[in-house]
Amino acid sequence: MNAEIIAIGSELLTPFRQDTNSLYLTRRLNELGVEVIRKSIVGDHRGHLAEAVTQALDRADIVITMGGLGPTEDDLTRECVAEALGVQLKRDNDIVAELYARFAARRVKMTENNARQADVLAGAIVLPNDRGSAPGQWWQDRWGSRQKIVILLPGPPFELEAMFEKQCFERLQHAVPAQHIATRELRIALVGESTADHRAAPIYTRYTDVETTILAGAGEVQFHLRARSESPEEAEERVEELANELEEEFAEEAFASHGEKLEQIVGYYLQMRNATIAVAESCTGGLLAQRLTSVSGSSRYFVGGVVAYSNDMKTAFADVPPLMIAENGAVSKQVASALAEGIRKRCRATFGVGITGVAGPTGGTDEKPVGLVYVGVTDGKRIEVVERKFPGDRDRIRMWASQQALDMVRRRLV
Amino acid sequence: MNAEIIAIGSELLTPFRQDTNSLYLTRRLNELGVEVIRKSIVGDHRGHLAEAVTQALDRADIVITMGGLGPTEDDLTRECVAEALGVQLKRDNDIVAELYARFAARRVKMTENNARQADVLAGAIVLPNDRGSAPGQWWQDRWGSRQKIVILLPGPPFELEAMFEKQCFERLQHAVPAQHIATRELRIALVGESTADHRAAPIYTRYTDVETTILAGAGEVQFHLRARSESPEEAEERVEELANELEEEFAEEAFASHGEKLEQIVGYYLQMRNATIAVAESCTGGLLAQRLTSVSGSSRYFVGGVVAYSNDMKTAFADVPPLMIAENGAVSKQVASALAEGIRKRCRATFGVGITGVAGPTGGTDEKPVGLVYVGVTDGKRIEVVERKFPGDRDRIRMWASQQALDMVRRRLV
Numbered sequence: 001m002n003a004e005i006i007a008i009g010s011e012l013l014t015p016f017r018q019d020t021n022s023l024y025l026t027r028r029l030n031e032l033g034v035e036v037i038r039k040s041i042v043g044d045h046r047g048h049l050a051e052a053v054t055q056a057l058d059r060a061d062i063v064i065t066m067g068g069l070g071p072t073e074d075d076l077t078r079e080c081v082a083e084a085l086g087v088q089l090k091r092d093n094d095i096v097a098e099l100y101a102r103f104a105a106r107r108v109k110m111t112e113n114n115a116r117q118a119d120v121l122a123g124a125i126v127l128p129n130d131r132g133s134a135p136g137q138w139w140q141d142r143w144g145s146r147q148k149i150v151i152l153l154p155g156p157p158f159e160l161e162a163m164f165e166k167q168c169f170e171r172l173q174h175a176v177p178a179q180h181i182a183t184r185e186l187r188i189a190l191v192g193e194s195t196a197d198h199r200a201a202p203i204y205t206r207y208t209d210v211e212t213t214i215l216a217g218a219g220e221v222q223f224h225l226r227a228r229s230e231s232p233e234e235a236e237e238r239v240e241e242l243a244n245e246l247e248e249e250f251a252e253e254a255f256a257s258h259g260e261k262l263e264q265i266v267g268y269y270l271q272m273r274n275a276t277i278a279v280a281e282s283c284t285g286g287l288l289a290q291r292l293t294s295v296s297g298s299s300r301y302f303v304g305g306v307v308a309y310s311n312d313m314k315t316a317f318a319d320v321p322p323l324m325i326a327e328n329g330a331v332s333k334q335v336a337s338a339l340a341e342g343i344r345k346r347c348r349a350t351f352g353v354g355i356t357g358v359a360g361p362t363g364g365t366d367e368k369p370v371g372l373v374y375v376g377v378t379d380g381k382r383i384e385v386v387e388r389k390f391p392g393d394r395d396r397i398r399m400w401a402s403q404q405a406l407d408m409v410r411r412r413l414v
Numbered sequence: 415m416n417a418e419i420i421a422i423g424s425e426l427l428t429p430f431r432q433d434t435n436s437l438y439l440t441r442r443l444n445e446l447g448v449e450v451i452r453k454s455i456v457g458d459h460r461g462h463l464a465e466a467v468t469q470a471l472d473r474a475d476i477v478i479t480m481g482g483l484g485p486t487e488d489d490l491t492r493e494c495v496a497e498a499l500g501v502q503l504k505r506d507n508d509i510v511a512e513l514y515a516r517f518a519a520r521r522v523k524m525t526e527n528n529a530r531q532a533d534v535l536a537g538a539i540v541l542p543n544d545r546g547s548a549p550g551q552w553w554q555d556r557w558g559s560r561q562k563i564v565i566l567l568p569g570p571p572f573e574l575e576a577m578f579e580k581q582c583f584e585r586l587q588h589a590v591p592a593q594h595i596a597t598r599e600l601r602i603a604l605v606g607e608s609t610a611d612h613r614a615a616p617i618y619t620r621y622t623d624v625e626t627t628i629l630a631g632a633g634e635v636q637f638h639l640r641a642r643s644e645s646p647e648e649a650e651e652r653v654e655e656l657a658n659e660l661e662e663e664f665a666e667e668a669f670a671s672h673g674e675k676l677e678q679i680v681g682y683y684l685q686m687r688n689a690t691i692a693v694a695e696s697c698t699g700g701l702l703a704q705r706l707t708s709v710s711g712s713s714r715y716f717v718g719g720v721v722a723y724s725n726d727m728k729t730a731f732a733d734v735p736p737l738m739i740a741e742n743g744a745v746s747k748q749v750a751s752a753l754a755e756g757i758r759k760r761c762r763a764t765f766g767v768g769i770t771g772v773a774g775p776t777g778g779t780d781e782k783p784v785g786l787v788y789v790g791v792t793d794g795k796r797i798e799v800v801e802r803k804f805p806g807d808r809d810r811i812r813m814w815a816s817q818q819a820l821d822m823v824r825r826r827l828v
Binding site: 011012013014015016017018020023024026027030035036037038039040041042043045048052055059213215222224279281284285286287288289290292293294296297298299302303304305306307308309310313316317346347360361362363394395398 | 425426427428429430431432434437438440441444449450451452453454455456457459462466469473627629636638693695698699700701702703704706707708710711712713716717718719720721722723724727730731760761774775776777808809812
């Protein structure tokens with residue numbers, strides 16, 4: 001079966017707002033084996049909206065609208081869906097009573113327009129809204145020669161997700177043929193997108209029954225795998241087989257198979273080994289510490305971090321000898337080592353990490369260009385320092401550098 | 415005039431990818447006075463794609479497609495637009511020759527399918543692609559009873575933006591009636607969305623000729639203002655007038671009128687006052703340092719930062735007396751002050767900032783619940799410490815806390 005999603009609201013046609021609900025809905029629909037064949041974004045315009053719903057009904061088994069259910073004149077979804085389906089709208093007195101009660105509880109007089117939220121498509125089931133005033137609707141019946149499901153959901157993500165989870169997912173599960181979807185999300189570090197695809201394509205193209213989507217960020221590539229079958233075991237088996245083959249190909253670089261973040265994986269290994277970590281950052285300016293501490297429970301292994309932007313602070317917080325900085329420059333292999341060693345000792349941590357580099361856009365020279373970064377990792381016995389030249393702007397260079405550091409720690413731990 | 419945007423590619427109908435090009439295009443189209451009336455996202459499916467283009471032509475003056483211009487069998491945009499327009503596709507020999515040259519330069523034999531990229535709509539202008547192999551197309555002619563413009567752009571943002579800037583924007587400017595659009599982006603700190611709207615609505619609703627869009631994040635609300643007129647002066651005047659009224663209403667909270675980030679504004683004031691800053695963070699874990707240093711040139715005023723997660727580190731890096739922590743707890747007004755004072759002295763900075771709190775989801779108690787945060791700011795003469803209870807999850811609490819700290823520094827500087 002297939003579905004179309006229609007996001008409604010003129011604000012979604014400005015440069016400032018974007019529909020994100022459809023990503024969530026697509027994920028849940030895909031889990032039921034329902035494919036999304038089109039997404040449309042329309043404004044609060046009677047003609048465009050009714051037309052969009054009619055055209056979606058022509059193509060798809062399931063049509064989901066998001067937004068336009070509020071009390072104002074701009075909220076046209078109910079009327080337009082009624083027009084497209086060719087059914088009447090009826091005012092539901094129970095909903096009107098509830099709306100009155102809700103306003104009374106807040107000691108506010110309900111204005112007349114609010115009663116529009118009680119208009120229900122003939123034959124539809126009302127979907128109560130735990131988190132807002134506008135109820136949703138579920139309409140399921142024959143339309144033309146085919147059976148259709150039309151679901152009206154509110155626009156705010158917080159209301160929409162709660163309503164879909166509690167009142168739509170199970171209903172849909174009963175309405176669509178049983179399908180099982182197994183997924184994996186393999187993540188690999190420090191490989192470029194084209195290299196990753198070049199190495200992975202000979203493998204995943206052999207799996208015509210597993211869908212592979214590749215996403216890339218700074219210092220990370222994700223393989224999203226998805227297999228579908230009537231048998232849950234078969235779907236799991238296929239996706240597992242491909243995941244295993246890819247993990248073999250990327251034995252060194254793969255760090256997660258279920259979408260875990262690199263900082264989560266590093267935290268997990270640190271805890272497992274009863275180890276702790278401390279970091280001294282220059283060009284990443286706190287990004288590495290921020291990523292490590294974004295994981296709940298990180299206080300168990302993250303001891304401390306310093307952001308040593310100036311030369312003085314490199315000495316004051318991580319005991320980097322001033323002479324070393326004078327001789328080699330602040331962006332050097334030596335200083336990266338010294339930062340790592342210094343912060344490890346100061347914090348009495350198992351691992352010390354030092355980062356120094358040129359994040360740009362200014363400050364680069366022929367000898368030390370923008371993107372040049374040194375990362376040092378030490379456990380007190382063995383120190384490893386790498387030199388890298390990362391691509392992109394300031395944000396991307398900082399992200400790559402923090403990714404490099406995290407992956408070096410991970411490799412020391414596995 | 416109005417436009418429709420069609421994003422093409424089956425990957426855009428998965429839960430993992432989203433069209434973001436349309437936000438950029440909408441901004442540029444709006445600047446020319448062109449409204450976007452519908453956005454559609456369709457897969458690589460001949461029937462759906464041709465239908466989407468035909469329906470868009472029925473409604474809009476300008477139809478822009480993004481994606482589906484590559485060499486593979488899945489790249490159907492050229493064929494489907496030709497079908498919708500009812501024109502022929504002709505292979506352009508100059509483009510074929512260029513493609514051959516491009517492959518030869520890389521010493522790779524060109525496969526036959528690549529030549530499909532040279533298929534051009536009859537009457538269309540070819541738009542060379544500086545950043546990839548697939549050229550775009552500009553078709554402008556009568557279709558049915560009306561004049562239409564159809565633009566075919568490549569999908570990758572990096573190729574699309576360069577092509578639109580260099581080859582489409584000016585052409586469009588000549589094709590549409592002259593319109594001037596003036597914009598402002600007012601940002602205010604530490605006010606909730608509903609409070610902000612409650613205070614702002616009586617003002618902006620009086621300006622029926624200025625469009626106001628409100629966006630909210632953790633600790634920040636943005637007002638996007640847009641006025642349009644045939645006279646550039648009039649558009650500027652209207653938007654300026656509303657911006658001034660809003661800035662008066664939010665005299666204390668408004669920090670930017672042209673979309674600057676709070677960390678940029680703080681950096682700007684620090685430089686102007688020849689002042690420097692140092693930070694000691696606990697629950698924000700480096701986020702504040704990371705935001706301050708994300709601004710290019712921040713090394714001029716950011717001296718250093720420490721992430722003191724453990725009690726020992728609070729003492730070791732910011733001289734917080736152990737007894738003070740024992741008596742008041744690490745999450746306390748006293749410790750926030752001591753962190754601010756300690757880091758200021760250590761770094762010999764003009765301002766010192768200290769943050770301590772419970773970011774959650776674990777670690778909260780009845781007395782010190784998740785979301786409780788203390789922020790201290792000192793200049794060595796006067797110390798200010800605030801206690802806040804922020805809403806949301808770990809990420810949002812940390813973001814709010816860093817926003818609180820930045821705004822306290824800003825208020826000290828203005």
